[in-house]
Amino acid sequence: MKKPVQMAQLTADAMRKVVQRQPVILLPLGSFEDQGPHMPMGDYLLADIMAQHIATAATEQGYETYTAPVLPFGGADYFGYMPGGIALSQTTLRAVLQDMLTSLIKNGFKKLVIINGHGGNCTMIHDVTQALFQHNKTMVPSFYLWRAAAALLPDVVGVEQAKRSGGHGANPLTSIGQYLVPELVKVENMITPDQTKKVWGLDVLDFGTVSLHGVPISVPLEGDKTATQGVGRGDPHFCNAETGKALTEKLVQTGVALIAHMNTQPPV
Numbered sequence: 001m002k003k004p005v006q007m008a009q010l011t012a013d014a015m016r017k018v019v020q021r022q023p024v025i026l027l028p029l030g031s032f033e034d035q036g037p038h039m040p041m042g043d044y045l046l047a048d049i050m051a052q053h054i055a056t057a058a059t060e061q062g063y064e065t066y067t068a069p070v071l072p073f074g075g076a077d078y079f080g081y082m083p084g085g086i087a088l089s090q091t092t093l094r095a096v097l098q099d100m101l102t103s104l105i106k107n108g109f110k111k112l113v114i115i116n117g118h119g120g121n122c123t124m125i126h127d128v129t130q131a132l133f134q135h136n137k138t139m140v141p142s143f144y145l146w147r148a149a150a151a152l153l154p155d156v157v158g159v160e161q162a163k164r165s166g167g168h169g170a171n172p173l174t175s176i177g178q179y180l181v182p183e184l185v186k187v188e189n190m191i192t193p194d195q196t197k198k199v200w201g202l203d204v205l206d207f208g209t210v211s212l213h214g215v216p217i218s219v220p221l222e223g224d225k226t227a228t229q230g231v232g233r234g235d236p237h238f239c240n241a242e243t244g245k246a247l248t249e250k251l252v253q254t255g256v257a258l259i260a261h262m263n264t265q266p267p268v
Contacts, residue, residue, distance in 0.1 A: 002056065003059060005052055005055035005056050005059060005065060005066050005067055006052065006067050006069075007066045007067065007068050007069065008069050010066075018064075018066070019107065019108045019109060020108075021064060022108075022109075022110060022111060023063075023064035023066055023109075023111065024055075024058065024063060024064070024065040024066070024111040024113060024259050024262060024263070025065075025066055025067075025068055025104060025109050025111065025112050025113070026051045026054060026055055026066070026067045026068065026113050026114075026115050026255075027067075027068045027071070027097075027100060027101075027112065027113070027114050027115065028044070028047045028048045028051035028067060028068070028070040028071070028115040028117065029044070029047060029070070029071045029074065029097075029114060029115070029116050029117060029118060029121050029125075030043050030044020030045070030046070030047040030048065030070060030071070030072055030074060030117040030118055031043055031044060031072075031073065031074030031075075031079075031118035031120065031121075032044060032073055032074070032085060032086045032087070033074065033082055033085045033087065033230075034079050034081075034082040034085060034169075034223065034230035035168070035169055035173060035174075036168075036169030036170070036174070036189075036190075036191070036229060036230040036231045036236060037189040037190070037191060037229050037230070037231075038169075038174070038185055038186045038187060038188075038190045038191075038236060039169065039173065039174060039177055039185060039186075039230075040177070040181070040185075041082070041084065041085065042072065043117060043118070043173060044070050044071070044072040044073075044074075044117060044118075045181060045184075046117060046145075046173065046176055046177060046180060046181070047070060047116070047117025047118075047145060048067070048070035049180050049181070050115065050145055050176075050180075050248070050251060050252070050255075051067040051070070051115040052067055053248065053252050053255075054115065054251075054255035054256060054259070057252050057255075057256050058255070058256045058259040058260075061256060061260070063256070063259045063260060063263055065259055067115075068100070068104070071097075071100070072086075073086050073087060073093075074087055074088070074093070074117075074118035074120050074121050075087065075088060075089075075090050075093045075118065075120035075121050075123075076088065076089055076090065077119065077120035077207075077208075078120075078207045078208055078221075078222055078223035078226075078227075079222070079223050080222055081222045081223065081224040082224075082230075087120070090123070090124050093124050094124050094127060094128055097114075097124065097125065097128045098128050098131075098132075101128065101129075101132060101140060105138060110138070111262055111263070112138075112140045113140070113141055113142075113143060113255075113258060113259065113262070114141070114142040114143065115143055116142050116143065116144045116145065117144075117145050117146065119144075119146070119147075122142075122144060125142045126142075129141075129142065139265075141258060141262070143254070143255060143258060145251055146172055146173055148254060149171075149172035149176065149247045149250075149251060150166055150171070152172075152247060152250050153165075153166055153171055153172055153243075156243055156246045156247060156250075157171075157238075164234065164235055164238050165234045165235055165236070165238035165239055166233075166234045167193075167206075167231070167232035167233040167234030168207060168223075168227065168230070168231065168232035168234075169193075169227070169229075169230045169231030169232055169236060170193075170231060170232070170234030170235060170236040170238070171234055171236075171238070171239050171243065172243075172244075172247050174236045174239035174244075175239040175240055175241065175243040175244035175247060176244040176247055176248055177244065178239060178240060178241040178244050179241040179242075179243075179244030179245045179247075179248055180244065182241060190236045190237055191228060191229060191231060191236075192235050192237065193227070193228040193231040193232065193233060193234070193235065194228045195233070197226070197227075197228065199219070199221060199225050199226055200219060202217070204226045204227075205233075206226070206232060206233065207223050207226050207227060207232060208221055208223075208226060209226070210226075
């Protein structure tokens with residue numbers, strides 16, 4: 001039987017013993033939003049599962065690691081239009097993450113890693129972790145899963161396939177979903193995004209971004225104005241579980257490498 005890696009599954013007695021060994025604690029963050037008509041809204045599920053995979057692999061390699069309960073609600077950005085979607089204001093989310101980190105640190109956990117699964121969390125995470133470092137030199141790195149996966153995608157499927165399939169509602173998240181939670185992905189609902197979409201009289205480049213004579217300009221619009229049912233520029237029909245498996249394995253390897261690095265570094 002594999003050793004449990006979720007903090008929520010440990011007894012209070014076990015937790016008091018665990019902290020004495022100074023393990024690494026992963027804090028998975030996600031969102032509850034529109035990921036396209038074929039994907040579950042709870043993309044935090046994938047961040048949580050990925051954190052558990054990383055923790056298990058790291059523990060098996062000798063780096064004791066646990067995952068904190070996932071924070072399912074991300075920072076509000078482009079998805080306020082979605083019925084059922086739940087997002088936190090950046091101010092609220094900042095306070096929540098500060099409290100989470102403070103709770104762990106004050107009771108002796110010193111090796112903390114944020115496993116981020118939502119772009120709308122990035123600025124807030126930087127602000128909180130930078131303030132923490134400036135205050136007491138506690139280093140809390142953040143591993144943004146989907147940005148890393150997007151960077152890895154061309155090596156997995158080739159440059160042209162990555163261009164055709166990369167984007168919100170497509171790769172890398174759809175492929176990873178097809179691998180990790182295939183029962184939740186409704187392939188029959190996949191759509192091809194509108195590549196000719198315009199808003200404010202300009203061509204859409206991405207969420208909240210349009211092109212003015214080839215120059216990207218940010219506009220304060222919700223995602224239903226700049227995307228196609230939650231799908232950005234990439235076509236999800238090019239996604240598959242094989243790609244998801246390869247990306248998952250690479251992300252787990254990177255996560256374990258980060259944990260290994262943390263265990264060799266003296267306090268800053």
